[in-house]
């Protein structure tokens with residue numbers, strides 16, 4: 001772990017206009033830093049702007065104002081193939097639903113093969129097959145899984161394929177957008193363990209987007225808390241989870257599911273509407 005920034009977002013703003021009178025400030029002057037080799041969790045309720053931040057950072061969405069740097073490069077939205085390929089080597093994204101990158105009529109290995117075709121022109125067909133199997137082994141899957149169609153795999157296994165696909169580009173950063181949110185708690189823990197192991201082995205950095213604070217302690221080093229497009233609190237994972245300053249952060253922590261947890265509906269609604 002070190003203090004060099006691998007991602008630096010400065011003053012990002014993004015407003016969506018929904019007709020003539022309605023607009024939503026999804027990002028309002030947001031700045032944050034992901035330190036190389038660490039995991040920065042971005043937490044907040046649904047609609048607080050987390051995904052928009054992730055999308056702007058990887059260049060899938062444009063900002064109205066502000067800048068993003070990944071490594072030495074400034075990120076701007078692009079559709080140019082060469083630039084997209086270069087960016088893919090810097091940053092990959094894993095989404096909540098792995099289905100999006102899988103073709104239901106092809107073995108799941110096809111999605112990795114496609115990545116390798118783009119990023120490893122040095123490999124021939126046999127070389128790509130060997131690399132596919134290596135990547136499957138890295139995420140705890142076997143040749144049998146590689147040759148299966150998506151429908152034959154569980155949610156956790158499909159998410160492992162999505163992680164292997166991201167690794168195939170050999171990126172420096174992976175943005176995980178609610179990547180474990182749809183998984184059962186025990187599967188969630190296994191995928192988090194895998195992510196931690198891969199981070200060590202590959203020197204990766206993670207931007208970890210989640211509405212669920214119960215998973216944050218396990219993986220994050222730093223946390224930013226978003227509310228209505230703004231960062232309202234930031235700190236180390238210990239500072240945020242053990243000594244939160246803002247009522248909203250306290251509420252998010254109180255609402256995180258854990259054994260014996262009871263939802264505090266009245267309080268929650270009151271604070272969120274504030």
Ligand SMILES: Nc1ncnc2c1ncn2[C@@H]1O[C@H](COP(=O)(O)OP(=O)(O)OP(=O)(O)O)[C@@H](O)[C@H]1O
Pocket residue numbers: 016017018024025026044045046047048049050051052053211
């Ligand atoms: N393409 C879009 N067009 C219009 N409004 C959008 C668009 N994308 C996001 N928004 C709005 O911007 C706000 C922030 O959305 P965003 O998806 O970034 O939040 P989030 O915290 O990731 O929530 P969720 O987890 O539900 O996706 C929301 O009010 C959302 O409706």
